Amino acid sequence: MNTAFFRLLFCSLFFAFSISLQGFSQKIKIEKLLIENREQPIGIDNAQPLFTWIISSENRDLRQTSYELQVSSSEKHFSSNIIWESGKVNTDQSIKVPYQGPELSSNQSYYYRVKVGTNKGNSPWSGIAAWQMGLLKESDWKAEWIIPGYEEPDGLKPSPIFRKEIQIEKQVTSATAFITAHGLYEAQLNGQRIGDAYFTPGWTSYNKRLQYQAYDITDQLKTGKNTIGAILGSGWYRGEIGWGVNKYGNGIALLMQIEVKYSDGSSQTFGTDSSWKSGTGAIQSSSIYDGETIDARKAQKGWSTADFDDQSWPNAKTADFGYTNLIATYNEPIRKQETLPAVKLITTPKGEKVLDFGQNLVGFVALDITGEKGSKITLQHAEVLDKEGNFYTTNLRAADQENTYILSGEGQEHFEPHFTWQGFRFVKIIGMEGEIHPENFTAVVLNSDMAKTGTFTTSNDNLNKLQHNIQWGQKGNFLDVPTDCPQRDERLGWTGDAQVFFRTAAYNMRVDNFFSKWMQDLAADQRADGAVPHVIPNVLGEHDAGSAGWADVSTIIPWQMYLLYGNQSILEKQYPSMKAWVDYIQNNSHHQLWNTGAHFGDWLFYRPDDDNDGRSALTDKHLIAQCFFAHSTQLLINTAKVLGKQEDVQNYTQLLEQIKAAFLQEFVTPNGRMVSSSQTAYVLALQFDMLPEDLRTQAAQRLANNIKSYDYHLTTGFLGTPYLCHVLSRFGQQDLAFTLLMQPTYPSWLYPISQGATTIWERWDGQKPDGSFQTPGMNSFNHYAYGAIGDWMYRNLAGINSSETPGETGYKSIIIRPHWNNQLLSDKVKEKVQQDLDEVNAQLQTYYGTVASHWKKENHQVTLNLTIPANTTAMVYLPTDSLETITEGGAALEKVKSIHTITQENGQVKLEIGSGNYTFIIAEKQN
Numbered sequence: 001m002n003t004a005f006f007r008l009l010f011c012s013l014f015f016a017f018s019i020s021l022q023g024f025s026q027k028i029k030i031e032k033l034l035i036e037n038r039e040q041p042i043g044i045d046n047a048q049p050l051f052t053w054i055i056s057s058e059n060r061d062l063r064q065t066s067y068e069l070q071v072s073s074s075e076k077h078f079s080s081n082i083i084w085e086s087g088k089v090n091t092d093q094s095i096k097v098p099y100q101g102p103e104l105s106s107n108q109s110y111y112y113r114v115k116v117g118t119n120k121g122n123s124p125w126s127g128i129a130a131w132q133m134g135l136l137k138e139s140d141w142k143a144e145w146i147i148p149g150y151e152e153p154d155g156l157k158p159s160p161i162f163r164k165e166i167q168i169e170k171q172v173t174s175a176t177a178f179i180t181a182h183g184l185y186e187a188q189l190n191g192q193r194i195g196d197a198y199f200t201p202g203w204t205s206y207n208k209r210l211q212y213q214a215y216d217i218t219d220q221l222k223t224g225k226n227t228i229g230a231i232l233g234s235g236w237y238r239g240e241i242g243w244g245v246n247k248y249g250n251g252i253a254l255l256m257q258i259e260v261k262y263s264d265g266s267s268q269t270f271g272t273d274s275s276w277k278s279g280t281g282a283i284q285s286s287s288i289y290d291g292e293t294i295d296a297r298k299a300q301k302g303w304s305t306a307d308f309d310d311q312s313w314p315n316a317k318t319a320d321f322g323y324t325n326l327i328a329t330y331n332e333p334i335r336k337q338e339t340l341p342a343v344k345l346i347t348t349p350k351g352e353k354v355l356d357f358g359q360n361l362v363g364f365v366a367l368d369i370t371g372e373k374g375s376k377i378t379l380q381h382a383e384v385l386d387k388e389g390n391f392y393t394t395n396l397r398a399a400d401q402e403n404t405y406i407l408s409g410e411g412q413e414h415f416e417p418h419f420t421w422q423g424f425r426f427v428k429i430i431g432m433e434g435e436i437h438p439e440n441f442t443a444v445v446l447n448s449d450m451a452k453t454g455t456f457t458t459s460n461d462n463l464n465k466l467q468h469n470i471q472w473g474q475k476g477n478f479l480d481v482p483t484d485c486p487q488r489d490e491r492l493g494w495t496g497d498a499q500v501f502f503r504t505a506a507y508n509m510r511v512d513n514f515f516s517k518w519m520q521d522l523a524a525d526q527r528a529d530g531a532v533p534h535v536i537p538n539v540l541g542e543h544d545a546g547s548a549g550w551a552d553v554s555t556i557i558p559w560q561m562y563l564l565y566g567n568q569s570i571l572e573k574q575y576p577s578m579k580a581w582v583d584y585i586q587n588n589s590h591h592q593l594w595n596t597g598a599h600f601g602d603w604l605f606y607r608p609d610d611d612n613d614g615r616s617a618l619t620d621k622h623l624i625a626q627c628f629f630a631h632s633t634q635l636l637i638n639t640a641k642v643l644g645k646q647e648d649v650q651n652y653t654q655l656l657e658q659i660k661a662a663f664l665q666e667f668v669t670p671n672g673r674m675v676s677s678s679q680t681a682y683v684l685a686l687q688f689d690m691l692p693e694d695l696r697t698q699a700a701q702r703l704a705n706n707i708k709s710y711d712y713h714l715t716t717g718f719l720g721t722p723y724l725c726h727v728l729s730r731f732g733q734q735d736l737a738f739t740l741l742m743q744p745t746y747p748s749w750l751y752p753i754s755q756g757a758t759t760i761w762e763r764w765d766g767q768k769p770d771g772s773f774q775t776p777g778m779n780s781f782n783h784y785a786y787g788a789i790g791d792w793m794y795r796n797l798a799g800i801n802s803s804e805t806p807g808e809t810g811y812k813s814i815i816i817r818p819h820w821n822n823q824l825l826s827d828k829v830k831e832k833v834q835q836d837l838d839e840v841n842a843q844l845q846t847y848y849g850t851v852a853s854h855w856k857k858e859n860h861q862v863t864l865n866l867t868i869p870a871n872t873t874a875m876v877y878l879p880t881d882s883l884e885t886i887t888e889g890g891a892a893l894e895k896v897k898s899i900h901t902i903t904q905e906n907g908q909v910k911l912e913i914g915s916g917n918y919t920f921i922i923a924e925k926q927n
């Protein structure tokens, strides 16, 4: 044997030893398992569910090189019941990996685990996680639809109750309830609520897509007699919504199926049918806009327990509504999130008794009370008090927002509504005798229960308040669908509002499933000619469709979902809808100029009352439309590229050139002035690359001059505002963007804060400095659209961005580009802003793990702490040209192994780094 052989043997032994050391060090592990973006979901109907795992490791620079996935039909005997294993797959893909095993069965539970190989060693197997399939075929539904067996009165109707006793003789191993309704339902089993979801089955385009929910009720069932049932409310289905009632139908109905599996291997199905009984109880009426009336004297005590006597209740009738539109629930249900106590009790100048909860919120007030039988307490809800300090509800328009409780007089009573919610900060109490005890009133906050993914704090109180208001605006308007507002007689899925706020929403919460579901309703409600309705689900009517900047939600959100969540399947699903929308515009254009149709334009832009010198910042609606025509076409081209649709790429690229040429001809002079010289006009033209390169710099300058001519104020409405600061940053006006953000006077983001706002307002001046209000016809104090600035704050102040390169989206490649150079502010601007920013701290939970960026300016240096999750890389842009003064963890940058490249460009230092935690210190250059 020669020495070369020994060297080889030694090297391989050493290599194997070091790998196994790393392999068994357990420093690399699977921290979290998600399937269909959720933890342990039950009732899913995707035939090929998608797996995501988060790797955690103390190692820097860690990349996954392979994975192995196993799926079993048993948790206990996992290894002997494997139904599919992926084998070792050499890839760095760790998100949205599709199941590829044998066909999955209805109502089956499956168990899975993952292990990964990385460039630093292997992880052990993860723990075992589970999911359960829904009812996948129409023929799986054995239950029948039921409706009340009694005649319902006209007008407001008491809530029907359905009940049934079932007998369980054998030992139960698992039991699942599948439930849906026409209307809203709250189900019970043996005297207890089933699940903790509210306003189920949620809101979809019901006649085409009706969700059912699945609940694990194994622990609630007992041997012997069990009672199941549900109470129904009119909800979106037949209640008042979008200025009318019965949008989907007049009849309210229940469909409930219980699947029980026994330890002897047998199973049994119980379902709604004509043997169920129907009656009414305490809920006298419920309406989303107007509130609920509960008469506790009429409560059917114990209706969902075995001792209840239902002799006098008529049998339910069956109805033939079919099962074709039934789908599983993909998004997170609405749940109670938190409770807030009343902060004070006020007696207003008018003598009203009003509780202040200190926060404009969405949910309801729970009341604990004792009192005489028949006493009636009414709670009215308002967002604001007027100038004199009186309770103000005019801006709620026709929505009553009031809950009425009639006491049974039987000791301590607890009231809360079931099928309604209110948007409020103040609650007026009517009919309460004696002293009011604020501690008996609790505000309960409700919203879709999505993971909270983002935090953003700074050294500046006003910015922190702004972020607080943005987040509360999101909470209050993300109740199963993204709504414009949560309080007045509207609460609709306005498409424009949703698209402008989407990116901000995706920083604060994991809105992947929430919007995937809603986008499918969009596709379902899209008109045959491709026009996209103003609201989704569409309850306004066929003609309410096709507005620029609203309907473009159909291209904007799918593409952004791909950028922020790496969600390619939404592009596949929505592609026909995206294309149909662009084709609609083209079909309604003349020579590729979209100059037809009704448009909302730059909704709620700056419009001073006394506009004698043309100060109004009006933007031509067709100029806006042409910009969105181009934008939607561009996004369609991007999508076609990702999906490999070459012919479409070619055709729509040609179309895009023509759209831009038509724009220049119609709206831009040869010297670069535009038909409208508003901020929004320049912002949209620059954001969507409508101008040739040689006209862009001067357009950006015109935009800057315009802002200065309004004394450093914005004048934009719904469509210009989301892009305003992004365009300024892109064209080197970062300081101006920051100035606008910090501007304390109207119109600005911080003005409402000076007026005590706790949410984002619909209008820049919802309440004027003298305390008077804007026109009550359109004056919501909880409208998230202007909160779209949140996206700029995360991306530019904290600097957290995802790469937009296909294959690297969803934070697979991260771009960190923080800005702390507001020392560049000119004195003039500083004087305006009167505030500084010394510290920004933001975190974002991505599908790869936590991305964090925290910088602080102190003693002539900036400390930047970064966290880059395993299996990702980051490109870091530091706003400094003094490379030599930067250290990481106390070492010079060249000495740090996980910094792969160091370059300098345009006054910035650019570093390519691997995963891990970093502390950079950037000292100021000594002159």
Ligand code: BGC
Binding pocket: 484, 485, 490, 494, 495, 496, 497, 600, 603, 783
């Ligand atoms: C809504 C808006 C919506 C608009 C359409 C309003 O009533 O509240 O937010 O986008 O109508 O212009």
